[in-house]
Amino acid sequence: MYGDRLPWHRRVQFEAAHQILRSFHQLVNRLPFWEHGLGTPTVTRIQCRHSPLAGRRAVQISDLHLDRYLPRHDTILRRIGGLRPDWIFVTGDLLDSASGIPHLLRFLSRLRQLAPVFLTLGNHDHHSGVPVGLLAALADSHKLQLLVNQAVFVPLASGELGIIGLDDPSTHRADRRCIPPRVAGRFTVLLAHAPNVLDLLEARDAVDLILCGHSHGGQWRFPSIRPFWLPYGCRGRAEGHYIQNGHRLYINRGLGWSFLPIRWNCPPEIVLIEWVEAKPSRSRPKRNPA
Numbered sequence: 001m002y003g004d005r006l007p008w009h010r011r012v013q014f015e016a017a018h019q020i021l022r023s024f025h026q027l028v029n030r031l032p033f034w035e036h037g038l039g040t041p042t043v044t045r046i047q048c049r050h051s052p053l054a055g056r057r058a059v060q061i062s063d064l065h066l067d068r069y070l071p072r073h074d075t076i077l078r079r080i081g082g083l084r085p086d087w088i089f090v091t092g093d094l095l096d097s098a099s100g101i102p103h104l105l106r107f108l109s110r111l112r113q114l115a116p117v118f119l120t121l122g123n124h125d126h127h128s129g130v131p132v133g134l135l136a137a138l139a140d141s142h143k144l145q146l147l148v149n150q151a152v153f154v155p156l157a158s159g160e161l162g163i164i165g166l167d168d169p170s171t172h173r174a175d176r177r178c179i180p181p182r183v184a185g186r187f188t189v190l191l192a193h194a195p196n197v198l199d200l201l202e203a204r205d206a207v208d209l210i211l212c213g214h215s216h217g218g219q220w221r222f223p224s225i226r227p228f229w230l231p232y233g234c235r236g237r238a239e240g241h242y243i244q245n246g247h248r249l250y251i252n253r254g255l256g257w258s259f260l261p262i263r264w265n266c267p268p269e270i271v272l273i274e275w276v277e278a279k280p281s282r283s284r285p286k287r288n289p290a
């Protein structure tokens with residue numbers, strides 16, 4: 001169930017924490033509509049240089065925790081539709097319990113009408129009580145691509161887009177052996193739920209952009225103070241850009257909530273990736289013949 005490197009005390013800690021959280025989420029989801037700070041997602045633009053993909057765009061969303069479908073989910077869909085993505089990436093924590101399946105599928109089916117959808121799993125998906133096999137079958141029947149330590153390739157007129165989906169790094173399920181070797185003309189996006197994926201990768205891994213979530217941006221933020229809550233697997237990384245070993249990571253604050261349906265000074269986020277032409281390589285000045 002967990003990766004081999006997860007110590008036993010962490011397993012006990014995760015199981016206990018998720019049992020409590022799952023019951024709590026189910027309880028809150030029975031209450032009448034009550035949320036704060038989850039209504040209007042901001043849109044963050046990321047630019048990537050790769051000529052075969054110039055003019056193409058993708059949207060990344062994360063941490064849906066979609067156990068009940070609310071009006072704000074229609075707002076999110078409208079917002080994403082307005083961005084006209086060619087592909088949509090969802091980096092885990094899709095739901096918290098099995099009762100969320102019809103709500104999640106309602107959202108994802110509508111998302112699929114906008115563009116092809118690629119999904120990875122987060123820690124909450126694994127602790128939801130929904131078997132991964134069932135999630136994979138549901139994804140299949142709804143024409144969604146669930147990637148669990150898998151890679152797919154989208155051919156382009158010249159070159160291709162590689163999309164790798166790692167299983168959840170925060171529970172040590174990610175297996176970097178699924179990362180294919182570098183190929184000329186390919187741009188590779190790696191989707192993984194938690195920011196500690198950056199510590200798993202080696203400099204030689206052929207990855208151009210890593211997208212993840214998990215942190216919720218800290219969820220409750222106060223001016224001039226570092227986030228006081230970040231889940232295991234963030235290693236102090238809360239949101240935005242990070243570079244390590246030559247790998248570029250972006251952490252999305254996500255769209256949902258943990259513990260309480262409140263986000264404070266930490267709005268939900270949609271990330272738009274836009275590809276532009278690569279910079280022309282500088283040719284060496286010619287030497288004058290002697």
Ligand SMILES: [Fe+2]
Nearest residue numbers: 063093214258
């Ligand atoms: Fe989450």
